[in-house]
Amino acid sequence: MELTEFIIKAIVIAVIFGLTLLIAMYSTYGERKVAAFIQDRIGPNRAGPFGMLQPLADAGKMFFKEDFIPAQANKWLFIAGPALAMLTALMASAVIPFGHTLRYDGVEVAVQAVEANIGILYIFGVVSLGVYGIMVGGWASNNKFSLLGAIRAASQNISYEIAMGMAIVAILMMTGSLSLREIVDQQHSGNWNIWYQPLGFIIFITCAFAECNRTPFDLPECETELVGGYHTEYSSMKLGFYLFAEYINMFISSAVISALYFGGYNYPGMDWVYTQLTGAFGEVAGHNAATLIGTAVFFGKALFFVFFYMWVRWTLPRFRYDQLMNLGWKGLIPLAILNIIITGTGVLFLEPYFTALLK
Amino acid sequence: MLSDFGTIFLFILAAVALVSMMLGMARLLRPNNPNEEKLSTYESGEEPLGNANVQFNVRFYVVALIFVLFDVELIFLFPWAVVFGNEDLIQQTNGQWGWFALAEMTVFVGILVLGLAYAWAKGYLDWVRPEPKTPHVDSPVPTSLYQQVNEKYKKS
Numbered sequence: 046m047e048l049t050e051f052i053i054k055a056i057v058i059a060v061i062f063g064l065t066l067l068i069a070m071y072s073t074y075g076e077r078k079v080a081a082f083i084q085d086r087i088g089p090n091r092a093g094p095f096g097m098l099q100p101l102a103d104a105g106k107m108f109f110k111e112d113f114i115p116a117q118a119n120k121w122l123f124i125a126g127p128a129l130a131m132l133t134a135l136m137a138s139a140v141i142p143f144g145h146t147l148r149y150d151g152v153e154v155a156v157q158a159v160e161a162n163i164g165i166l167y168i169f170g171v172v173s174l175g176v177y178g179i180m181v182g183g184w185a186s187n188n189k190f191s192l193l194g195a196i197r198a199a200s201q202n203i204s205y206e207i208a209m210g211m212a213i214v215a216i217l218m219m220t221g222s223l224s225l226r227e228i229v230d231q232q233h234s235g236n237w238n239i240w241y242q243p244l245g246f247i248i249f250i251t252c253a254f255a256e257c258n259r260t261p262f263d264l265p266e267c268e269t270e271l272v273g274g275y276h277t278e279y280s281s282m283k284l285g286f287y288l289f290a291e292y293i294n295m296f297i298s299s300a301v302i303s304a305l306y307f308g309g310y311n312y313p314g315m316d317w318v319y320t321q322l323t324g325a326f327g328e329v330a331g332h333n334a335a336t337l338i339g340t341a342v343f344f345g346k347a348l349f350f351v352f353f354y355m356w357v358r359w360t361l362p363r364f365r366y367d368q369l370m371n372l373g374w375k376g377l378i379p380l381a382i383l384n385i386i387i388t389g390t391g392v393l394f395l396e397p398y399f400t401a402l403l404k
Numbered sequence: 405m406l407s408d409f410g411t412i413f414l415f416i417l418a419a420v421a422l423v424s425m426m427l428g429m430a431r432l433l434r435p436n437n438p439n440e441e442k443l444s445t446y447e448s449g450e451e452p453l454g455n456a457n458v459q460f461n462v463r464f465y466v467v468a469l470i471f472v473l474f475d476v477e478l479i480f481l482f483p484w485a486v487v488f489g490n491e492d493l494i495q496q497t498n499g500q501w502g503w504f505a506l507a508e509m510t511v512f513v514g515i516l517v518l519g520l521a522y523a524w525a526k527g528y529l530d531w532v533r534p535e536p537k538t539p540h541v542d543s544p545v546p547t548s549l550y551q552q553v554n555e556k557y558k559k560s
Binding site (some may be wrong): 218 | 408409410411412414415416418419420422423424426427429430431433434435436437438441442444445446447451455456458460464467468469474475477481482485486487488489490502503506508512513517520524529530531532559
């Protein structure tokens with residue numbers, strides 16, 4: 046039993062790693078195709094049919110490029126920076142519930158690496174660790190552009206982290222649980238949190254953009270001012286890690302948005318589908334089929350938000366630094382506090398009222 | 405039996421293995437012939453001057469200080485938010501629990517909002533805005549002349 050369980054866990058971890066990396070790889074392809082579409086170009090179309098092998102070619106290039114560590118740089122921290130960025134990005138996917146459970150031979154396995162009872166707190170913590178990767182890398186390069194980029198990134202990430210945490214607190218007040226699976230299960234069929242938390246959703250998605258250093262908040266790597274920002278001195282696989290970490294973070298934050306606000310693997314009419322499937326294929330196979338449909342729905346929602354990231358990137362111009370700080374501290378944080386107070390009174394006053402009304 | 409955090413540890417180990425494997429593979433595959441120019445610090449093609457210990461805006465430091473205050477507040481808010489709407493506790497106290505928790509947290513957050521308002525009023529949250537300088541040229545030709553020329557040749 047010990048060994049079977051260990052093997053199951055190992056397989057689940059390998060699958061989730063593979064999926065995350067695959068999605069991150071094809072996000073780079075998607076990004077270039079979306080950019081091409083928006084700018085009326087064709088985009089990558091040489092490697093393979095429709096350019097589908099372009100990400101593999103890029104990865105191959107990353108492996109074969111010469112890599113040098115500047116003589117003035119701090120060697121170990123220079124390597125630790127991108128490794129840390131990649132590590133924190135990979136770790137965050139551990140607690141995301143990708144789907145309900147799969148049954149096989151009397152064993153019920155959740156489509157999730159770890160069912161931690163503090164899931165959302167874990168993600169919040171790991172995401173805030175991500176700033177170390179950028180800060181360490183930028184500082185160790187011993188380059189003025191890198192240092193300025195790293196300080197900008199740190200300052201931006203910590204400013205938006207507060208508003209992000211407060212948006213999450215408003216969700217927790219409604220659900221009363223820190224477990225992501227519990228939060229998703231409470232949004233059964235169409236009862237999604239977005240209907241109760243529209244303001245919180247807007248705050249959260251804005252902060253998610255800022256945390257991933259994506260346009261319009263990509264000031265840490267603002268090429269008109271800072272050459273390449275914190276990764277000016279990086280080349281080869283280490284640069285690849287930074288770029289890859291960004292795409293993994295994009296996917297993770299999209300998955301978290303869909304789990305927190307858009308019901309995760311729940312969709313309207315899921316009960317009807319479930320009874321139909323169990324009726325047609327029997328208890329076990331029907332359950333598994335329903336779970337797979339839910340997982341597909343989850344990935345659909347998450348990939349939509351990945352697309353949304355790209356859409357915004359090619360639509361909005363970059364902020365100026367003082368505008369960025371004003372939006373974070375004077376706009377989003379007061380709004381987030383207001384959102385907490387509104388949610389509190391809503392939970393205490395409106396919810397009993399409506400429950401009484403519905404009875 | 406693996407606990408939740410045991411699995412998370414397994415996950416971290418797998419991530420470390422993956423990252424070191426990719427770095428190690430790249431190290432074996434790539435060419436390595438450094439020279440002095442390649443190893444010098446990039447400074448837009450100039451010879452690098454000194455090292456990177458440059459002065460930067462002190463406001464980054466102030467922002468970090470304010471952040472520490474608010475982050476601690478956030479950590480207090482997390483456990484509060486979980487027990488806030490707890491129906492058992494509300495029923496045991498005849499509905500007083502929720503209002504009591506909300507009022508208590510309003511006082512706590514209120515004090516921090518006062519702090520934010522203080523920092524705001526003192527101008528610690530204001531970033532130095534770049535002020536555009538309009539270039540001024542001492543020219544013997546008066547500006548009105550250009551306007552006259554423009555008027556004269558304006559396409560109707």
